Amino acid sequence: MSRALNLSVRVGLPFRKRGDADEMLLETIHRPADLRGLDHDELSTLATEIRSFIVQATSVTGGHLGSNLGVVELTLALHRVFDSPRDILLWDTGHQAYVHKILTGRRDRFDTLRQAGGLSGYPSREESEHDWVENSHASTILSYAHGVATALHLSGAEAERRVVAVIGDGSMTGGMAYEGINNLGHSGRRVVIVLNDNGRSYAPTISRLSHGLTNLRLKPSYVRNRDRIEHVLGEVPVIGEHLQLGVQGLRAAFREFLEPQNFFEALGVRYVGPVDGHDVDEMEHVLRSVKDHNGPIIVHVITQKGKGYAFAEDDEDKCLHDAPIFDPVTGPPPWAPTGYTEAFSEAIIAAAERDKRVVAITAAMPSPTGLIPFQARFPDRFFDVGIAEQHAVTAAAGMAMGGLRPVVAIYSTFLTRAFDQANLDVGLHHQPVVFCLDRAGITGDNGPSHHGVLDMALLLRVPGMTIFAPSSAQELQVMLGEALAITSGPSAIRFPNGAARRVPLEQVGSGLTARRVRQGDDVCILAVGKLLEAAEDAALLLDEQGVSATVWDVRVVKPLDPDMICDAARHPLVVTAEDGVRDGGAGAAMADAIADLDESRQSPPVLVLGTPDRYIPQAKPAQILAELGLDGAGIAASVIKTLHAAHSPLSPR
Numbered sequence: 001m002s003r004a005l006n007l008s009v010r011v012g013l014p015f016r017k018r019g020d021a022d023e024m025l026l027e028t029i030h031r032p033a034d035l036r037g038l039d040h041d042e043l044s045t046l047a048t049e050i051r052s053f054i055v056q057a058t059s060v061t062g063g064h065l066g067s068n069l070g071v072v073e074l075t076l077a078l079h080r081v082f083d084s085p086r087d088i089l090l091w092d093t094g095h096q097a098y099v100h101k102i103l104t105g106r107r108d109r110f111d112t113l114r115q116a117g118g119l120s121g122y123p124s125r126e127e128s129e130h131d132w133v134e135n136s137h138a139s140t141i142l143s144y145a146h147g148v149a150t151a152l153h154l155s156g157a158e159a160e161r162r163v164v165a166v167i168g169d170g171s172m173t174g175g176m177a178y179e180g181i182n183n184l185g186h187s188g189r190r191v192v193i194v195l196n197d198n199g200r201s202y203a204p205t206i207s208r209l210s211h212g213l214t215n216l217r218l219k220p221s222y223v224r225n226r227d228r229i230e231h232v233l234g235e236v237p238v239i240g241e242h243l244q245l246g247v248q249g250l251r252a253a254f255r256e257f258l259e260p261q262n263f264f265e266a267l268g269v270r271y272v273g274p275v276d277g278h279d280v281d282e283m284e285h286v287l288r289s290v291k292d293h294n295g296p297i298i299v300h301v302i303t304q305k306g307k308g309y310a311f312a313e314d315d316e317d318k319c320l321h322d323a324p325i326f327d328p329v330t331g332p333p334p335w336a337p338t339g340y341t342e343a344f345s346e347a348i349i350a351a352a353e354r355d356k357r358v359v360a361i362t363a364a365m366p367s368p369t370g371l372i373p374f375q376a377r378f379p380d381r382f383f384d385v386g387i388a389e390q391h392a393v394t395a396a397a398g399m400a401m402g403g404l405r406p407v408v409a410i411y412s413t414f415l416t417r418a419f420d421q422a423n424l425d426v427g428l429h430h431q432p433v434v435f436c437l438d439r440a441g442i443t444g445d446n447g448p449s450h451h452g453v454l455d456m457a458l459l460l461r462v463p464g465m466t467i468f469a470p471s472s473a474q475e476l477q478v479m480l481g482e483a484l485a486i487t488s489g490p491s492a493i494r495f496p497n498g499a500a501r502r503v504p505l506e507q508v509g510s511g512l513t514a515r516r517v518r519q520g521d522d523v524c525i526l527a528v529g530k531l532l533e534a535a536e537d538a539a540l541l542l543d544e545q546g547v548s549a550t551v552w553d554v555r556v557v558k559p560l561d562p563d564m565i566c567d568a569a570r571h572p573l574v575v576t577a578e579d580g581v582r583d584g585g586a587g588a589a590m591a592d593a594i595a596d597l598d599e600s601r602q603s604p605p606v607l608v609l610g611t612p613d614r615y616i617p618q619a620k621p622a623q624i625l626a627e628l629g630l631d632g633a634g635i636a637a638s639v640i641k642t643l644h645a646a647h648s649p650l651s652p653r
């Protein structure tokens with residue numbers, strides 16, 4: 001039976017009236033200062049109201065649910081002890097900052113959460129002076145904290161302003177977190193680090209350090225015992241060798257038990273904890289006592305991901321880390337891969353059944369990348385390395401060197417973390433690592449940091465890299481087989497989120513060839529991956545205007561199919577379409593290939609359509625693509641405009 005309080009039955013009900021008969025306590029909180037006069041019971045009521053509010057709000061827009069339910073009391077305590085924005089609160093990743101947003105005057109905008117023009121799902125500098133860091137790639141916050149604290153130090157403001165960095169145990173598995181903490185310990189900069197330990201990333205956190213932390217978590221009597229034992233050890237008189245050995249043994253055992261503390265303190269960072277992260281009083285007490293520590297200090301806080309909402313607490317997959325739109329009373333349906341992710345999930349199992357050298361690697365995203373079924377089927381050939389993309393890629397190079405056929409399943413946006421590793425550790429060594437890049441292209445609700453628009457431009461720079469872009473579920477499955485057959489170097493398959501086309505067999509390509517989908521005379525559209533559908537729509541619209549279009553499914557962005565390039569060059573106009581950056585991307589490579597074709601003759605103009613050189617805000621993917629002119633209507637309009645310009649009397653002949 002669940003221990004969880006099932007909030008679903010309470011959602012939307014006022015919990016406590018105060019002043020005005022219909023007013024919830026939450027409605028009286030507009031800024032952190034409003035928290036300061038609340039007593040213990042009021043804080044507890046407020047925490048319940050906040051949880052209910054978050055469940056209700058995310059059920060309407062979708063969002064990061066479990067992570068936020070876990071930090072309610074922690075955020076209340078932080079905002080009561082520290083004085084934001086004078087004191088600087090920094091959130092690693094930022095997906096857990098909803099409570100912070102609610103307490104800093106943004107509650108009434110939650111109906112716009114993650115919508116176009118609405119509240120960001122992460123901290124946002126534009127939204128509030130309480131927000132500093134909006135990069136939602138994990139494990140960066142200790143570096144930001146070091147930087148901000150250094151600036152305060154040099155400007156002489158260190159005495160008046162505190163820097164507080166909140167980081168989850170999952171994000172502590174990222175290399176940058178260790179680089180940051182090492183530097184903080186060395187520099188002695190004044191930063192309070194709050195380690196929010198819920199034992200999970202999406203899945204349980206992969207970390208020996210985290211196991212040490214978990215040992216502590218599982219022993220509630222730890223704090224009492226620690227104080228007592230430390231006291232006792234300090235007092236024991238050393239009488240005789242026997243007793244001395246006994247005491248040393250006890251010390252050693254206890255030291256091992258305190259592994260995390262030793263780890264941090266060896267780096268020069270004081271350790272305090274563990275503290276019950278759902279007890280505001282206890283946390284306030286500890287935070288007040290460390291607030292003025294003159295150096296880096298880590299406060300280890302134990303929380304429960306998804307706390308207070310039964311469906312989140314009981315979700316073994318990811319504690320409803322994130323949730324789509326759902327009914328709060330019934331909770332979201334269990335997450336299962338769909339679209340391209342599902343196609344990948346099936347294909348990698350089939351590939352692993354055919355070849356026992358095939359292994360799968362994820363950087364803390366086993367369920368979102370569709371690898372849970374693989375993990376269940378081949379537990380020894382599945383590797384979750386933590387939020388450590390760089391390590392994942394170089395480890396894959398090592399596995400390939402050792403004769404395995406590693407498949408790195410990673411979101412396109414997170415591959416950018418590991419570009420150097422892909423280029424030098426994998427590429428330079430010609431290792432046959434297969435990158436499967438999910439959520440490529442415009443991803444939507446998560447905003448600028450989560451669009452996967454850089455992968456092609458980056459991977460095109462890696463010599464020997466083969467790049468596939470499937471336009472259907474079946475193409476992806478064929479491409480995985482092709483990629484695994486390449487032994488001369490790395491390959492990548494980049495595919496989008498959302499529904500995948502299911503096509504008849506004759507519409508599935510093979511090898512490293514492109515596929516001509518339609519033949520015309522006036523314009524040739526070379527479409528990459530998901531944009532094939534838009535190119536086909538554009539061709540129909542162009543037909544209506546008397547323009548006949550050839551359409552190619554590029555399939556392989558590198559190396560380009562020479563037959564496709566030759567065919568494109570016979571058209572008076574070529575248009576390329578991709579959902580990646582226009583500058584230096586697939587279209588630019590195709591334009592170069594056409595220009596290089598035959599220097600003696602004039603090549604046709606090539607119009608390159610892709611994403612612009614700016615950060616793209618949050619909105620639904622279809623809306624963003626339409627705004628960028630990357631849907632059928634947009635591509636058709638670009639073609640017509642270019643043809644008109646070419647036939648204008650003013651255009652150069």
Ligand SMILES: Cc1ncc(C[n+]2csc(CCOP(=O)(O)OP(=O)(O)O)c2C)c(N)n1
Pocket residue numbers: 067070093095096136137138139167168169170171172196198200201202305321363364365387389414417
């Ligand atoms: C570099 C990077 N890789 C992967 C992710 C995807 N991601 C977002 S949150 C998260 C888990 C974070 O775990 P933790 O820091 O413990 O926070 P929790 O949600 O458990 O509170 C992951 C893997 C990311 N944001 N950044």
